[in-house]
Amino acid sequence: MDVLVIGGGPAGMMAALTAAQGGARVTLLERNEKLGKKLYITGKGRCNLTNACDSEELVRSTVRNGRFLYSAYAAFDNRAVMEMIEGLGVPLKVERGNRVFPQSEHASDITRALTRALERAGVAVRLRARVAEVLAEQGAVRGVRLSDGQVLEADAVILTTGGMSYPVTGSDGDGHRMAAAQGVALTPCTPSLTPVETAQDWPKRLQGLSLKNVRLTLLKKGKKRYSEIGEMLFTHFGVSGPLVLTASTFLSGEDLGLYTLQVDMKPGLDAQKLDERIYRDLEEAPNRQWGNILPALLPQRMVGEVLALCGIAPDTLCHQVTREQRRALGERIKALEMTPAALRGWEEAIITRGGVRCGEVDPKTMAAKAVKGLFFAGELLDVDAVTGGFNLQIAFSTGYTAGKSAAEAL
Ligand SMILES: Cc1cc2nc3c(=O)[nH]c(=O)nc-3n(C[C@H](O)[C@H](O)[C@H](O)COP(=O)(O)OP(=O)(O)OC[C@H]3O[C@@H](n4cnc5c(N)ncnc54)[C@H](O)[C@@H]3O)c2cc1C
Known part of the structure; x- marks a missing residue:
């Protein structure tokens, strides 16, 4: 019995692996010349693959539709991801904010480990294979058509084509179009986690x-x-x-x-403590210019800008600084204000908000409710989380669930 997985990102690799381990004959189709192109640039190339938080925080950090993920997290949570990746020979480390990275700090180690696991599980990986269409008859999947016209038959298709951000990595909305063509409803997509x-x-x-x-x-x-x-x-x-x-x-x-x-x-100092610190600095250098002693308190490049925001000349001598000026600087250091004017677009967004509507998908299996044999996983779904490894965790958890249930359904 055949399962086709469309898209070789983290969700697709996990889905393919799990389906193969569940006994299915699996082919993973990836349009790029290699797997995991986006995974390669995650965490600035270091890959923050998950977060070592407790299960409640896992759901809390999911900004959109966290409750949809309860079953997927229960089936394959952050501990399971860490155990699996370490089991594949990639030692991990936990950094500030419980962010988990490979000790080597190379995202490519994660892709390499998963690729080897796919080989061992007997998954056929086809690169430069872009899927153009999911084929279904009488409400049941029967295969896919590639962009070169070739038809591949299958009993189950798992769509893991990702979101629309960083389109150079291969995820540019193909999966959304294919899902919509099958009558699956989508929520509007917008760039998210943007500068x-x-x-x-x-x-x-x-x-x-x-x-x-x-x-x-x-x-x-x-x-x-x-x-x-x-x-x-x-x-x-x-x-x-x-x-x-x-x-x-x-x-x-x-x-x-x-x-x-x-x-x-200076989040570690309250307003009073900060004022005392500024006062002490001024007392210690009465005849120096204020702008010249402030680099002890602020990054050098910020000194002029912050003083200008307070309307203070940087060449003011320390003994001339008034109490009001000292307080004004302290207030500014505790609350430098900026007004957001616009969010950056798809080219720079880390993730996509929106996608396959959660109501269209069974959360226990990731199966489409309307089309038998069609499954979804990863960023294509209308789920997203804050930074910290949570988005890759979503890809792994939903990929695992989709792969397992596709194999079981067969
Ligand atoms: C710069 C950057 C840094 C990030 N850092 C982190 C981080 O450190 N931690 C974290 O948790 N998240 C991070 N993310 C988010 C994370 O990378 C994504 O959420 C995750 O990759 C989504 O996995 P996915 O498998 O669903 O989709 P993708 O990784 O996008 O994979 C989808 C795959 O499908 C393929 N595909 C698309 N259409 C077709 C088609 N028609 N036929 C065949 N193949 C197709 C694509 O080529 C792609 O390889 C980062 C994102 C970016 C852009």
Whole structure:
């Protein structure tokens, strides 16, 4: 009995492997010249493959339709992913925020390990094979047609073609079109986990500067929507980096003018402690220019920008600084404000929001409700999560479930 898996990303590799281990004859079709092209660039090439959090956080970190994933997570959770990957000979390590990476820091090790496992399980991998159409008759799958016209017959088809972001990696919406052609309903797709353009120019002048251990807070009409400590980056259009990408998930489809991004440069010091620290620094160097001593407190490149935002001349001598000026600087360091002007597009989005509507899919099996023998897994589904390894976990959990149930259904 034959299973065809369409798309050789993490979801497809996992689905193919699990279906083969379940006794099915499996062919994995990938349009690119190699498997896992997107996987290769995950985590800046280091692959943050999952998160070593507890099961509740796994669901909580899934921004869209987390409850749809209960069964898939129960069947194959983050512990199962770690155990499996280590079992395939790739030792892992856990970093800040429970992010899990291969010890080697090479995403390619994950793809290589999975490719070897596919070989051992007897999965036939066909590269440069782009699927154009899923073929079905009387409500049941019968195979696929490739873009060169060739027809491949099958009893089950698992669609794992990914989302639409970073289209150079091969995922550009083919699977969405194929699902829609089978009458499967989709929710609209938008780029998510995107860098953010800012209305202000000062962040753009700081292009290339990255900040560690700062707190980023997203406010909607002054009310806190997101707040976390971590890393962010200034770019030629505004801001990016893990904190900003996660904050952006709250912004998709919203009126950006209602939002403010606020950076606390010194989350470890409360306002009082920070003021005492600034006061001490001023007392220790009464005759120096304020701008010259501030690099002890702020990254050098930020000093001029932050003083300008406070309306303070950098050549003000320390003994001339007024209490109001000192307080104004302290307040600014605790709350540097930016207004989001736009989200970056598909080329830079880490994931896709939207896709195959969860109501169309049985969460226990990942099977389409309307077409017998059709299964979905990975980013093609309308599920998405924050950064931290959660999106790859979704691909692995749903891929496992789809592969297992496709083999069982046969
Ligand atoms: C820059 C970047 C960094 C990221 N870092 C992380 C991270 O560190 N941790 C994390 O959890 N997530 C990360 N993500 C998200 C994560 O990579 C995706 O969520 C995940 O790859 C989705 O897996 P998938 O198998 O569903 O889809 P994909 O990985 O997109 O794989 C889909 C595959 O299907 C193939 N395909 C498409 N159409 C066809 C067709 N018609 N015929 C045949 N094959 C087809 C594609 O070529 C592709 O290989 C990152 C994403 C990006 C862009």
